[in-house]
Amino acid sequence: MEQKNNVGSNRIDLPEEAINKMINKAAWLLEEGRVVKISRYMYYVIGKKNRHIVRYENDKFVCTCKGYKEKKLCSHVMAVLALTEIKDADNFLAERVSIRLQRELRSFGFR
Numbered sequence: 117m118e119q120k121n122n123v124g125s126n127r128i129d130l131p132e133e134a135i136n137k138m139i140n141k142a143a144w145l146l147e148e149g150r151v152v153k154i155s156r157y158m159y160y161v162i163g164k165k166n167r168h169i170v171r172y173e174n175d176k177f178v179c180t181c182k183g184y185k186e187k188k189l190c191s192h193v194m195a196v197l198a199l200t201e202i203k204d205a206d207n208f209l210a211e212r213v214s215i216r217l218q219r220e221l222r223s224f225g226f227r
């Protein structure tokens with residue numbers, strides 16, 4: 117079953133299952149502090165294997181990943197779109213990234 121929605125100017129025109137998968141992945145990226153804000157128009161996303169840049173271009177968010185090229189939407193863009201919906205997004209991100217940094221530093225033996 118196809119469902120058609122709009123999220124800002126990013127059109128969602130994919131099967132529900134694919135969208136749900138992306139939403140879960142996007143939530144994971146945010147929770148794990150894997151989304152770093154470079155500017156209002158650019159975000160750095162640290163995926164499991166690859167790093168991606170999500171940027172605002174021609175009224176929508178675009179991503180450098182392969183999935184975006186194929187589907188015109190990906191979990192990275194979804195994560196950034198979700199952020200634009202969160203009220204204190206900057207604080208949320210800073211907190212998540214800080215937790216992640218602390219965890220990574222601990223893995224090097226720092227406290």
Ligand SMILES: [Zn+2]
Pocket residue numbers: 168179180181182183184190191192193
């Ligand atoms: Zn992407």
